[in-house]
Amino acid sequence: MILSFCVGCFFTAHAQEASKVQKQPEFLKSPIQWLQTSELPAESTASTDTKKQPGWIGSTLNWFQTANLPGDLQFHGFASQAYITTSDNDVFGNSDNGGSFGLTEAGLNASMRPLPRLQVSAQVLSRRAGEGNSGMPRLDYGFMDYRIYSHEVNQFGIRVGRLKNPFGFYNDTRDVAHTRPGILLPQSIYFDRVRNISLSGDSVQLYGEAAVSNWGTVSTQFGAFLPIVNDKDTELALIGTLQPGHLDRDVSYIGRGIFETNDKRLRLAVSGIWLNTSYDPRLRSGDPIGSGALQFTPVYFSAQYNAERWSLTSEYAIRHFKYNNNFGVPGLNGLDFFGESYYFQGEYRFTPKWEGIVRYDAYFANRADRDGSDFARLTGAPAHGRYARDIMVGLRWNVTPQFMLRAEYHHVNGTGWLSRLDNPASEGPLEKNWDLFAIQASFRF
Amino acid sequence: MNLFQFLIRIHFSNHYLARNRTCLISALVICLLCFITEVRADSHYEIVTYRGVNQKVLSVNSLRSIFSMHLKTWPDGTKIRVFVLPDEDQLHQSVAKEKLNVFPYQLRSAWDRIVYSGTGQAPNKVNSVEEMRAMVASTPGAIGYLWRANIDENVNVLEIK
Structure with a gap:
């Protein structure tokens, strides 16, 4: 009898919960009401927590997403702040000396559909991250998308404007903390050191989606673009030193195909970039480097399996660098080598609110010289700058659907993907084995 | 509710009449029935x-x-x-x-x-x-x-x- 009582209690409690979910306050229908309650003095105490903001911010955001704006206009955005501390070496600021709040990301986007087949979208992004990114807002993307053909799951269309570069699983939304697996993306594939080159470009893209018998769908994107290479980080990474000249934007190509089963459990992708750029020296000021051209052609293979509680993800990249003989510098002329990167990652959803993550991420600047010993012998520079092996564990707490907190710990062997701008030679040599701990708060709507 | 009391009665009798397999099987069948009705309720x-x-x-x-x-x-x-x-x-x-x-x-x-x-x-x-x-x-x-x-x-x- 006690048992049947317990069961009875459980079921009534459950039923109450279910009915609660369905009877949510309809503050949307009566905007005057919520305005009045939120203006009560008792509500406006200073101790109000960021995560509990049912007042005007929450309501305004809700209005953005539910109101019937003309042309199906929508606004979305995000803002994140991280605190990073390292045992040695700097990541996004002076992190090895008591930690730093050097990583701030914020974005706002708008999209609308003036015609059923036409969508216009734009996003402004501000990213403050160490020496490489000052936080100056820039146009992240801004383009028109016209759907030429659409029949059931088969779609075909064209996009023109500044577009996110489609490669791997995460590049398209890499600055939105909610969509990333961790505070730091796997750096071997998604370098933050040379992010601008791979971030977005002014391009024309064709895209399509087609059913593959009854198994799933294949989505493809292919485009020609002018890469964004006019920043110091990219110049340092490709030329090795900062010079008076600059890198030119040459026509480049990018493509990605993703196969996804109908239940979205299995996702497989192949992406490739054919990036062309050339160095434009300022001859008058005595530039030591000549007008050489280089090709960077990475290929990425991605795989993911999603179950209800867990997801497994792995990506592999092989990166081909090819320099011609016009640089006039022995270190660059005729350089031709392959870099290699990969990671394995497991995510586990304990509850919809709590998620755990583990990852092993490996980077090799030159796959023919994985331990960097040849490089060290030739240049005298430390070998650990040519690789990095990163073990990471992290925890994520989805406090509300909009607000998220997380923490992660990395142990890294090697300094291959550290930013040269954040770690200049004047600050002394880099430490081969180092640790990183980071926490992050993120809000999105 | 009746179903659950019935289920529990079976469970108890199963406990007392140890090694009675038919009871166990019928209990399992009832569990399965409960499960099926629950699934049906969800598709409403x-x-x-x-x-x-x-x-x-x-x-x-x-x-x-x-x-x-x-x-x-x-x-x-x-x-x-x-x-x-x-x-x-x-x-x-x-x-x-x-x-x-x-x-x-x-x-x-x-x-x-x-x-x-x-x-x-x-x-x-x-x-x-x-x-x-x-x-x-x-x-x-x-x-x-x-x-x-x-x-x-x-x-x-x-x-x-």
Whole structure:
């Protein structure tokens, strides 16, 4: 009898919960009401927590997403702040000396559909991250998308404007903390050191989606673009030193195909970039480097399996660098080598609110010289700058659907993907084995 | 409730008449029956559209494409407008898992990918079944889902094949 009582209690409690979910306050229908309650003095105490903001911010955001704006206009955005501390070496600021709040990301986007087949979208992004990114807002993307053909799951269309570069699983939304697996993306594939080159470009893209018998769908994107290479980080990474000249934007190509089963459990992708750029020296000021051209052609293979509680993800990249003989510098002329990167990652959803993550991420600047010993012998520079092996564990707490907190710990062997701008030679040599701990708060709507 | 008391009685008798296999099997059968009735109770919902939408029948794949925000227009060329309840809502979870055969978190990450890359739009969020019914009934091209008990003549029920 006690048992049947317990069961009875459980079921009534459950039923109450279910009915609660369905009877949510309809503050949307009566905007005057919520305005009045939120203006009560008792509500406006200073101790109000960021995560509990049912007042005007929450309501305004809700209005953005539910109101019937003309042309199906929508606004979305995000803002994140991280605190990073390292045992040695700097990541996004002076992190090895008591930690730093050097990583701030914020974005706002708008999209609308003036015609059923036409969508216009734009996003402004501000990213403050160490020496490489000052936080100056820039146009992240801004383009028109016209759907030429659409029949059931088969779609075909064209996009023109500044577009996110489609490669791997995460590049398209890499600055939105909610969509990333961790505070730091796997750096071997998604370098933050040379992010601008791979971030977005002014391009024309064709895209399509087609059913593959009854198994799933294949989505493809292919485009020609002018890469964004006019920043110091990219110049340092490709030329090795900062010079008076600059890198030119040459026509480049990018493509990605993703196969996804109908239940979205299995996702497989192949992406490739054919990036062309050339160095434009300022001859008058005595530039030591000549007008050489280089090709960077990475290929990425991605795989993911999603179950209800867990997801497994792995990506592999092989990166081909090819320099011609016009640089006039022995270190660059005729350089031709392959870099290699990969990671394995497991995510586990304990509850919809709590998620755990583990990852092993490996980077090799030159796959023919994985331990960097040849490089060290030739240049005298430390070998650990040519690789990095990163073990990471992290925890994520989805406090509300909009607000998220997380923490992660990395142990890294090697300094291959550290930013040269954040770690200049004047600050002394880099430490081969180092640790990183980071926490992050993120809000999105 | 009767069913559960019955089940418990069987469980008890099973305990006293140890090694009585028939009791155990019948208990299992009843458990299974409970499970099946529960599943049936969950499917008491329908995919509904605005009354002006001409489409009466839709394939599962097209439905998934619509709720993934990839298919944006009805066959007659008019805009599709998708309405969804919050991720943690019981009806939303049932529709995602049973009708679309995807987990709610996968829909969320698919929406995030298109919203923050500009390649699509987010579905319109409603906060209650009542609001869902009101919005689908009043928005041209709208599609959503409702418990059968909440369906009235102001919305069309879509047949999914």
